Amino acid sequence: MGKATEMNDKTDRTDQAIDSGRREFIGVAAGVGAAMVAPGVILHAVAATPRSQPVSSDVRWGLLVDTAKCADGCSACVEACNEENGLNLQTKPERESDLKWDAQKSVWIRKVKLQDNQTGRITNLPMMCQHCEHPPCVDVCPTGASFKRADGIVMVDRHLCIGCRYCMMACPYKARSFIHDELQGQLTAVPRGKGCVESCNLCVHRRDYGEASTACVDACAAEGHHAIVFGDLKDPNSPINQKLRELPSRQIREDLELNTGVRYSGV
Amino acid sequence: MAKALLRASLVAVSLVWVLAAQTVLAAEVKRYVVEGSRAAELDSCVEPTERMRRMHFEFIKHQRISTVHQGIRGTKYSLEGCVDCHISYDAKSQPQPINRSDQFCGACHAYAAVDLNCFDCHASIPNKPDLDAEAQAAHRAAGVDLSAPSDRNGEGH
Amino acid sequence: MKRIVYREWRIPPQRYWSILGVLAAVVGVGALAFGYMEHQGHWVTGMNNSVVWGTPHVFAVFLIISASGALNIASIGTVFHKPIYKPLGRLSGLLAVALLMGGLLVLVTDLGRPERLIVAMTHYNFSSIFAWNIFLYTGFMAIVIAYLWTMADRQGGPFNRSVGILALVWRLALTTGTGSIFGFIVARQAFDAAILAPMFVAMSFAYGLAVFILVLMFAFDDEGRPIGPRMLRRLKNLLALFVAIVLYFTLIYHLTNLYVAENDALESWLLLKGGIYTFLFWVGWVLIGGLVPLGILYHPQLSQDRRWIAGACALVIVGGLATMYVIIIGSQAFPIQMFPGRTVLESGFFDGVNGQAAPYWPTIPEILLGLGGVGVGLLITVVGVRVLQFLPESLADDVVPIDEETLDESGSAPKPA
Ligand code: SF4
Ligand code: SF4
Numbered sequence: 143m144g145k146a147t148e149m150n151d152k153t154d155r156t157d158q159a160i161d162s163g164r165r166e167f168i169g170v171a172a173g174v175g176a177a178m179v180a181p182g183v184i185l186h187a188v189a190a191t192p193r194s195q196p197v198s199s200d201v202r203w204g205l206l207v208d209t210a211k212c213a214d215g216c217s218a219c220v221e222a223c224n225e226e227n228g229l230n231l232q233t234k235p236e237r238e239s240d241l242k243w244d245a246q247k248s249v250w251i252r253k254v255k256l257q258d259n260q261t262g263r264i265t266n267l268p269m270m271c272q273h274c275e276h277p278p279c280v281d282v283c284p285t286g287a288s289f290k291r292a293d294g295i296v297m298v299d300r301h302l303c304i305g306c307r308y309c310m311m312a313c314p315y316k317a318r319s320f321i322h323d324e325l326q327g328q329l330t331a332v333p334r335g336k337g338c339v340e341s342c343n344l345c346v347h348r349r350d351y352g353e354a355s356t357a358c359v360d361a362c363a364a365e366g367h368h369a370i371v372f373g374d375l376k377d378p379n380s381p382i383n384q385k386l387r388e389l390p391s392r393q394i395r396e397d398l399e400l401n402t403g404v405r406y407s408g409v
Numbered sequence: 410m411a412k413a414l415l416r417a418s419l420v421a422v423s424l425v426w427v428l429a430a431q432t433v434l435a436a437e438v439k440r441y442v443v444e445g446s447r448a449a450e451l452d453s454c455v456e457p458t459e460r461m462r463r464m465h466f467e468f469i470k471h472q473r474i475s476t477v478h479q480g481i482r483g484t485k486y487s488l489e490g491c492v493d494c495h496i497s498y499d500a501k502s503q504p505q506p507i508n509r510s511d512q513f514c515g516a517c518h519a520y521a522a523v524d525l526n527c528f529d530c531h532a533s534i535p536n537k538p539d540l541d542a543e544a545q546a547a548h549r550a551a552g553v554d555l556s557a558p559s560d561r562n563g564e565g566h
Numbered sequence: 567m568k569r570i571v572y573r574e575w576r577i578p579p580q581r582y583w584s585i586l587g588v589l590a591a592v593v594g595v596g597a598l599a600f601g602y603m604e605h606q607g608h609w610v611t612g613m614n615n616s617v618v619w620g621t622p623h624v625f626a627v628f629l630i631i632s633a634s635g636a637l638n639i640a641s642i643g644t645v646f647h648k649p650i651y652k653p654l655g656r657l658s659g660l661l662a663v664a665l666l667m668g669g670l671l672v673l674v675t676d677l678g679r680p681e682r683l684i685v686a687m688t689h690y691n692f693s694s695i696f697a698w699n700i701f702l703y704t705g706f707m708a709i710v711i712a713y714l715w716t717m718a719d720r721q722g723g724p725f726n727r728s729v730g731i732l733a734l735v736w737r738l739a740l741t742t743g744t745g746s747i748f749g750f751i752v753a754r755q756a757f758d759a760a761i762l763a764p765m766f767v768a769m770s771f772a773y774g775l776a777v778f779i780l781v782l783m784f785a786f787d788d789e790g791r792p793i794g795p796r797m798l799r800r801l802k803n804l805l806a807l808f809v810a811i812v813l814y815f816t817l818i819y820h821l822t823n824l825y826v827a828e829n830d831a832l833e834s835w836l837l838l839k840g841g842i843y844t845f846l847f848w849v850g851w852v853l854i855g856g857l858v859p860l861g862i863l864y865h866p867q868l869s870q871d872r873r874w875i876a877g878a879c880a881l882v883i884v885g886g887l888a889t890m891y892v893i894i895i896g897s898q899a900f901p902i903q904m905f906p907g908r909t910v911l912e913s914g915f916f917d918g919v920n921g922q923a924a925p926y927w928p929t930i931p932e933i934l935l936g937l938g939g940v941g942v943g944l945l946i947t948v949v950g951v952r953v954l955q956f957l958p959e960s961l962a963d964d965v966v967p968i969d970e971e972t973l974d975e976s977g978s979a980p981k982p983a
Contacts, residue, residue, distance in 0.1 A: 191483065192482035192483035193480050193481055193482050193483060194481060194482075194483040194484070195481070196475070196479035196480065196481060197479055197480040217914070220914060235606075235607075235609055238609060241925065242609075242612075242614065242925070243609070244916075245614035245615060245616055245916055245924070245925055246608075246609050246613075246614045246615060247615075248615075249615065249914060249915045252913060252914030252915040252917075253912070253913070253914050254910060254912070254913045254914070254915075254917055255910070255911040255912035255913070256905050256908040256909065256910055256911065257908060257909045257911050258907065258908050259907055259908060259909055260907070264911070265908070269904075269915070269917070278751075278752065278753060280691075280693075281693050281694065281750075282693075282694050282695065282696060282750065282751075283691055283694055283696075284686055284690070284691060284694045284696035284697040284700070285685055285686050285689040285690070285691060285697075286689050286690070286691035287689075289478065291478065291479075291480065292479075293480070297477075299477045299478065300530055301473055301477070302682075302685055302689055303678075303679065303682075304677050304678065304679045304680075304682045304683065304685055304686050305677045305678015305679040305680075305682075306677055306678070306696065307618040307619060307678070308694070308696050308747075310615070310618040311618060311619065311751055311753070311754070311898070312750075312751050312752075312753055313753060314752065314753035314902060314904070315753075315902075315904060316615075316616065316902055316904075316915065316917065318615070319615045320608065320615060320618060320678060321607075321678070322607050322608045322609035322613075322614070323606075323607040323608075323609045324607055325530075327532075327536065328530060328531065328532045328533075328536065329532060329536050329537070330489055330492070330531075330532040330535055330536045330537045331537065331538075333530040333531040333532065334530055335529040335530030336529065336607045336678070337607070337608075337677075337678030337679040338530075338678060338679065339678070346480070347482075349480065350476075350480045350481075350482045351482065394904055394905070395904060398752060398753075409905070
């Protein structure tokens, strides 16, 4: 953590210096050639304005999963995540066996089906990085590549990650994946490549462009299940907090006292 | 002591020479901006050309920290901006990977013999979700075909 | 007591070069394996997102803790005033540095992004035990080199003991640090035990000594330098003691785990139902690495025979590798218990469906990489003893310093720490 703060300090100066130039450049995000050919036209990309101020700890992003609504056999959230973050770009190397590849490909969100040993009750739920307030992955990372953003998102700075996989050892939720193979055709919004570790980042690019929710939440809603709610855990009026007030919920592995940003009801 | 002094001054002199040589080099460097890219129609990049040649990696590096750690996306220097502006399209309006040896980044880095591994991870062509109608219109006006498929192995886009 | 004379290892050049050649070949193959893994990506290894540390780490951790244990001999000599061990001090220091180099190389070459090592050297996260270990390792090398100097150089003599004490403390910190890499992981049940750190220290003593004895015997026999029965007896007794301590800690570890109800599943899996891991635990860790060598070393006749002693050392090493395999890989293969009281019926990510262990099979490149690390360690040793005076001329009974304990033949080995 200390490292990240230090780096922030280092960059502050640059940010101020370049802030004036920023505005002219915003349009570029809208697409190739747009600013050139159509000056004067107000441009927008899919997203609202990109963020120009550092993220602050006034918000803490989180998810609430209502397992009662999570449907058996549905994997809309998983597919949406794979699409949004380009995880489906990975292809199995030719000489690789299916089983082994299944264990090696990147997974940011997965469906888990549980049965209570005593009552036999079945529960379905999606598992992803729980965005711990006290993330073990960040504690153990030797280079500070694993870090927690001020807004509570835990992610990997792939410029610093050396691929030691210690964070994967330390994560109690098995939330992280290592990229085992060369990648091609990455998405602009989600740079990723061989030899680094990655995990759910609550669609951080959407956050920075001010979008309302994550890919998994949208997909779940589109299926009509509405099992996942996204929002700001620090805003008492956010949908997620309203829901948290309404439903009994808990953290997985509460005993570890990591204060996760992803909560579950009905488990 | 005297020896050390001598050695230090030698190092200093040679450093000056290296710097001088680089300046000459930079002055002689040819233009790598690819015809048909948006950059080709502009007078200069986000900074004067000389400054960009010498400093672009510094700019991007600072940007990378503020983007990854602070979520700042709207700044002047961004790798995404480089790609968007310097990308060129072939006859079929397909974007050409910018790190290819005949494209902007790839050609100059080959000339300067500097390893270029940004694109191990970053997209080497603009590879973004569909733009809204207005932006698409602007693109069509610029002759950019948005239906250009990305390398997504036929999935999605 | 005669003066101990140290001399370079002077086996015939032909033989020397062929030994060197073999080791260089092993290292070369390891380097090729490294190149292959890095070029292709880690998918060519058996490692995956569930078992993230595999065979290379088994070798690396084994080498690193052996390095620390190999230095034990020197410590006993200088710090604990057992003059009989003094002639062995130099080799002990050399072996420590060499094994550590080998182990670290394996760790580094297994990184997903080894070319970014410079990042690891310039960006430290001080809450990471891993980052601390980088200091522990480099410091260890520096201290051991200083230690070797105090042993070999007249001018360094006066510092010998103080540097020796520093080396001893540092070495214990290093092993504890290596153990803590695992100990700090709350997520994995198998690691969540305070006893892991002392157990690692005990293991380091045993493995380090076993490697040391083997190297010593090989080097001496090859050149026809004598090792007296007295020296050998001391070394073998010491080894037996360390092996017994490891077994003792193993017992305590599992007893405490059995006592904690939530670890029942882990224990019954590891001890009974874990397939390859159960096999390696009982046959590798307990039998080959513990009971059999103990039996040999305490056997009235067999323990007199050098070949049997060498055999026991080899068994301890094999058992040690099996132990590391069980500790490092077994603990990852055992599913993390995220939902106590519930059974996982289906999962998109190997969450231990119906209690199943995560898949892992070592692949050839991984094994070659690990062996390459062993090769590096031995190569450094072989070059070292050839060019510098590491080996005493003789360890025959009339040369080695008399030790107070020789009077007491059956006496227990000296306490190391
Ligand atoms: S769930 Fe795992 S990866 Fe996510 S913050 Fe917690 S420890 Fe880190
Ligand atoms: S794999 Fe990368 S993010 Fe994870 S601990 Fe190592 S350097 Fe940090």
